[in-house]
Amino acid sequence: MIPVTAITRSLSGQAWRWRGGNMDMGSTDSAPGDDLVTQLLMSRGVAREDLERHRRPTLRDFLPDPSIFRDMDSAAIRLSDAILSNEQITIYGDYDVDGATSAALLVLLLRDLGVLARHYIPDRLLEGYGPSGEALVRLAGEGSTLIITVDCGAMAHEALAAAHAVGVDVIVVDHHKCSSELPMAAALVNPNRLDECDEAASYGHLAAVGVAFLLAIATVRELRGRGHFEKRKAPDLMRLLDLVALGTVADVAQLKGLNRALVSQGLKIMARRENIGLSALIDASRLTRAPTCSDLGFALGPRINAGGRVGEATLGVRLLTTQDPDEARSIAAQLSLLNEERRGIEQEVQEAAEAQVAAQHNRAVLVLAGHGWHPGVIGIVAGRIKEKTGKPSLVIALDADEAGNGKGSGRSIAGVDLGSAIMAAREAGMLIAGGGHAMACGLTIDPARLAELGDWLNERLARDISGARASQSLLLDLSLSPGGLTPELVETLETAGPFGIGWPGPRVAVGPVRLVKCDLVGADHVRMVASGADGRSFKAIAFRAAQTELGQALLHGSRGRHLWLAGRAKIDDWASRPAAELHVEDAAFAD
Numbered sequence: 001m002i003p004v005t006a007i008t009r010s011l012s013g014q015a016w017r018w019r020g021g022n023m024d025m026g027s028t029d030s031a032p033g034d035d036l037v038t039q040l041l042m043s044r045g046v047a048r049e050d051l052e053r054h055r056r057p058t059l060r061d062f063l064p065d066p067s068i069f070r071d072m073d074s075a076a077i078r079l080s081d082a083i084l085s086n087e088q089i090t091i092y093g094d095y096d097v098d099g100a101t102s103a104a105l106l107v108l109l110l111r112d113l114g115v116l117a118r119h120y121i122p123d124r125l126l127e128g129y130g131p132s133g134e135a136l137v138r139l140a141g142e143g144s145t146l147i148i149t150v151d152c153g154a155m156a157h158e159a160l161a162a163a164h165a166v167g168v169d170v171i172v173v174d175h176h177k178c179s180s181e182l183p184m185a186a187a188l189v190n191p192n193r194l195d196e197c198d199e200a201a202s203y204g205h206l207a208a209v210g211v212a213f214l215l216a217i218a219t220v221r222e223l224r225g226r227g228h229f230e231k232r233k234a235p236d237l238m239r240l241l242d243l244v245a246l247g248t249v250a251d252v253a254q255l256k257g258l259n260r261a262l263v264s265q266g267l268k269i270m271a272r273r274e275n276i277g278l279s280a281l282i283d284a285s286r287l288t289r290a291p292t293c294s295d296l297g298f299a300l301g302p303r304i305n306a307g308g309r310v311g312e313a314t315l316g317v318r319l320l321t322t323q324d325p326d327e328a329r330s331i332a333a334q335l336s337l338l339n340e341e342r343r344g345i346e347q348e349v350q351e352a353a354e355a356q357v358a359a360q361h362n363r364a365v366l367v368l369a370g371h372g373w374h375p376g377v378i379g380i381v382a383g384r385i386k387e388k389t390g391k392p393s394l395v396i397a398l399d400a401d402e403a404g405n406g407k408g409s410g411r412s413i414a415g416v417d418l419g420s421a422i423m424a425a426r427e428a429g430m431l432i433a434g435g436g437h438a439m440a441c442g443l444t445i446d447p448a449r450l451a452e453l454g455d456w457l458n459e460r461l462a463r464d465i466s467g468a469r470a471s472q473s474l475l476l477d478l479s480l481s482p483g484g485l486t487p488e489l490v491e492t493l494e495t496a497g498p499f500g501i502g503w504p505g506p507r508v509a510v511g512p513v514r515l516v517k518c519d520l521v522g523a524d525h526v527r528m529v530a531s532g533a534d535g536r537s538f539k540a541i542a543f544r545a546a547q548t549e550l551g552q553a554l555l556h557g558s559r560g561r562h563l564w565l566a567g568r569a570k571i572d573d574w575a576s577r578p579a580a581e582l583h584v585e586d587a588a589f590a591d
Contacts, residue, residue: 002590004479004509004564010588011553012474016509016566019043019475040477040496040506055496057261059238064258066218069200069211075171075187076218080226082146083115083219090118090144092131093317094151094208095308097301100316101247102150102173102212105240107321109216112235113223118144119321121313124376125400128407129433129442130155131170133162140168146186148173151208154190155435157183173215175208175253176435177419179427189215192437205254205502209247210262213240241266242275243320249293250301252439254502263293263498277319280328284336293498306338309376310345346377353381353395354388364462367454369396369406369447379409379440386411388548390469392418392461398447405432406450410441415468421460425453439501474566474586479509482532485580490569510538510582511564512590518554526551528584530565539572540565542584554587562590 007016020043038051046054053061066072082089089110093103103119110117120139122128127135130152136159139147146169153160153172160183163170169186178193189211190196191203203210216237224234245266248259255263271290273279278300282291285299307315311334319331353368360366366385378395385393396408412418419436422443426434430453434443445453480489485508499505513530516537521527524546531537545551567584 002564002588004476004511007564007588010474010550010566010586012548012550012586014586015473016476016564016586016588017473019477019504019507036478036492037496040493043477044496044503054260057264059261059265062258062261063217064199064203064214066214066221068197069189069191069203069214070193070196071187071189072215072218073222075173075189075215076222078146078169078171078186079148079215079219080222080228083110083113083223084226084228086115087145088118088143089115089146089148090120090139092120092122092135092139092147092149092152094129095121095124095313095316096151097250097304097316098208098247099151100304100308100320101243101250102207102209103317104320105209105212105216105243106148106150107317108240108243109219109235109237111321114232119314119317121308121317123313124308128401128444131159131163133159136160136163136168136170137166140166144168146171150212151175153183153185154178154188154192155183155433157181160184173208173212175204175206175211175437177423177437179423203258205256205259207248207251207253207259209244209251210253210259213237213244213262216240238265239269239274241268242270242278245270246278246296246300246304249296249498249500250305252297252501255293255498255500256502260498260503263296263500267291267293267498275320276325277322277328277331280325280332281319281335283329284332293500297500302342303332303335303339306335306342309338310342310374311335311338342377345374346380349373349377349395350381350384353385357385357389363454363458364391364465365454365457366391366393367396367450367457368394369398369408369450371398373397375400375407378407379411379442382409383411386413390472392416392457392465394441394443394457396443396445396450401444404447406445406447408443408445410436410443412439412441413465413468414439415471416461416464418461421457424460425456428456430456475504475507476509476566477506479511479564481534482510482513482530482536482538483534485510485536485538485569485582487571487578487580490571490580493569505568507566507585508569508582509564509566512562513565514560514562515554515558518558520546520555524551526554526584528554528565530563530582538581539579540567540582540584542567545584550584550587554584558587558589564588564590 091103093099148171150173154174164184172185172188174190245263304316356368375397382393382395392412394410396406398406400407417438419441422434422441432444493506513532517529526542528540566586572581
């Protein structure tokens with residue numbers, strides 16, 4: 001039988017390598033202990049002397065002094081002035097989960113401080129991404145003297161100049177890439193400012209909601225220094241961590257360092273169900289246990305996103321800030337219906353976009369565009385196509401605004417900074433607007449320049465993409481026989497979490513096995529029952545794999561052959577007794 005270490009080309013065309021040393025568990029049935037967790041931590045870059053801090057990540061161990069960030073103290077002072085003077089404050093958020101949770105966090109903070117702040121979420125279709133000068137001026141005219149933009153604003157030069165011209169102060173709280181020229185703002189807090197110090201820049205992986213949480217800390221500290229809490233109770237900032245966890249995971253921010261601590265502690269707060277809206281959303285998602293990191297990304301996040309994508313943009317913030325249980329249940333139900341609607345729209349756009357892929361087979365970057373595509377789902381479709389093709393993908397909805405411009409969203413692969421490329425394209429005059437970060441971007445373009453953009457991106461990124469794909473391999477954490485795939489193993493692996501981008505979940509190889517059963521379930525999932533020489537069997541499933549090279553090989557080429565299956569070990573708790581199953585990401589023949 002071929003061992004895992006000898007697999008140089010799997011059924012999906014990848015080599016298999018150990019993430020951090022050979023952790024072969026052989027055929028042992030004993031429950032692994034702390035030694036396994038220690039190896040998992042070290043294989044993710046943790047130094048031996050730093051193990052305990054990462055084993056149980058807490059804010060005490062990872063939280064920086066907010067003052068290290070440029071403009072943080074200025075932002076806290078200006079916000080404190082507004083609180084003490086009872087100014088009208090408006091929180092201007094983006095329409096995705098990160099924007100909704102960031103806005104809700106500041107609204108709840110200010111409510112605890114005795115200030116009823118307004119919130120404003122632009123309509124994705126009518127207003128597009130980021131603050132508009134028209135909206136900021138209108139808010140100023142309605143009485144707002146301080147506007148805080150969250151998850152947007154870092155590149156809104158014209159809009160912020162318009163706000164400044166009418167005398168309204170704007171604080172920008174963002175995490176997207178900045179240009180060297182910053183917009184006119186009372187304060188701009190963003191770890192990805194080009195002029196940040198090295199220590200602050202090391203927190204560039206924060207989602208906007210993480211930056212908003214740091215602003216909350218700085219503001220409470222500023223108010224405490226002014227004696228504001230001598231006769232009133234200071235707000236409990238830890239209660240806001242459920243929002244921080246949701247926004248961080250849903251925005252696919254890297255779960256390393258501070259983010260991992262924020263999510264780890266936030267999940268504990270979420271389990272207490274103190275936020276009325278989040279509790280209703282958990283019920284609407286049919287979760288009967290405390291939410292996990294995966295639930296934030298695949299159950300809760302998509303529902304809040306659905307409001308901004310195909311429904312009413314303000315639903316997410318309204319849900320997360322309501323104090324009325326009936327309203328919370330109503331909004332959560334509405335978001336669930338919108339999420340179902342979003343899935344149908346997404347499927348139509350994905351099929352139309354995939355029809356264009358073959359014509360661009362020789363392109364390093366896919367630029368797919370169509371009339372009538374809903375702008376609210378193009379980011380999801382770009383991600384799906386990126387996963388299927390292994391190429392950075394841009395999906396553009398043509399005629400998305402009254403001027404006939406295209407609105408696009410892109411998703412990249414590891415090692416290729418798509419956000420920087422889009423910002424460079426904007427500076428080169430090819431785009432009306434554009435920005436983002438390494439793995440995702442957004443843009444507005446004149447359809448006449450689509451071909452030019454495609455050629456330019458192909459030339460700029462081809463070498464990076466070639467290098468990234470050449471070095472692509474499936475990283476494994478341990479191998480085991482079917483008898484070693486137990487609920488106890490899954491529980492031990494989970495103690496090294498929470499897992500996500502930048503802190504990958506453990507990947508195990510199980511085998512050699514024969515497939516006792518292999519068929520289709522749902523639209524395009526491959527379901528399996530695998531059995532090993534040790535007499536043990538287990539269930540496995542490869543999601544959305546039926547039409548892939550891997551899926552076809554499993555369905556039609558695996559009969560009678562021995563295989564290694566690689567993927568994530570999970571708990572199947574549908575039966576009366578929990579069992580371990582494998583979510584398959586790859587496979588390789590063992591004979």
